[in-house]
Amino acid sequence: MAAEVHDHSVPRQNLEVRIRSTGGTILLARYDQAYELPEVAAFIWRRVNGCDRVEDISRAVAEHYGIDAGTALADTAEMLEWLRGEELVLLGD
């Protein structure tokens, strides 16, 4: 597993994570930890597919939220770093 998120990292969802969608909200659970994803995190989570790189996901974030590429990449990487830290996503290069 990569030590940290960079733009060429390829994140994939941890298969141990339970996922639910309720009222438009994404809920995750891993063992006894539960998470309710904020909107942007849910947007990113949905695009974590084990194929797209961080920069691909950040492009979608930029387009969807109308923000510049640099800000989108920084925000996406930060969110993925948090998801990685919680072991909700795993990283590959």
Added chain:
Amino acid sequence: MNHVITAEDGPRLLGLLREQGLLPDGYRCVYAAGSLVRGWGNETSDLDLYVVSDAPGAPHGVEDFHPVALTPDRVPVAVPTLGDRRGDVEYWSADQVGQLLAKVSWEAYRSERDSGATVSQVERDALVKLGHAVALDGAPWLAQAQRQLRSSAFGRTIAARSLDLADTFAEDALGQLGSGDAESAVLTAKLAFGYAADALLAHHGEYGTTAKWRSKKYRAAAPAVLPFERYWRIETMRDYDPGDPGRWIEDVIGCVRRVSMEVEV
């Protein structure tokens, strides 16, 4: 080509029931359901009929029953020969149907953590069949019951229950794979996938009770999140490599998780 049962078969089928003493006086509704109504029947398909009355019970001589978690706690069943088919006739009281619909109401769904677990296989089967039933007599009663079912949380109940089971089996499969028991993990992953498919179908208004009609229902529902061709590749294990079972298992579990994300519960 097999005959599809429609309302036009009502007089003939009611006559056959009456001849055999299987039609109680004062019933509210008689309806047909199951594969022969949906056009999925074959030469050996049973003809599923439901007789609904105000009073519980069945005509004299009908002694078999299905147990249900309702009051009364049994649904009498007769298995007569109806023309060239074996019939499966269940005798429900209108109150039992009402109790069952209450179990899958939005109120029950929101108030109970796992309301799906309170609906038995027999009860679930009855609700599935109610959804696609045709009245042979007493059409207004059936139309009202179907309206109630459509506006209930039945689909949500089935989806939530199926996702819970899919998760449980997915975790078991990963555990088995992790401990080196790949053979068990393959079977468990397949179970998880089946429940995920059932959840997806329920999300699209096709409720299943067994895998028997899953492919038909899948084609009818045509969920975009997992198109039929992809679903069928997994169901038939077309990409399974005995030399690398872990890859197939993880791919299937990944698919189960993606389905979980798309099914509203």
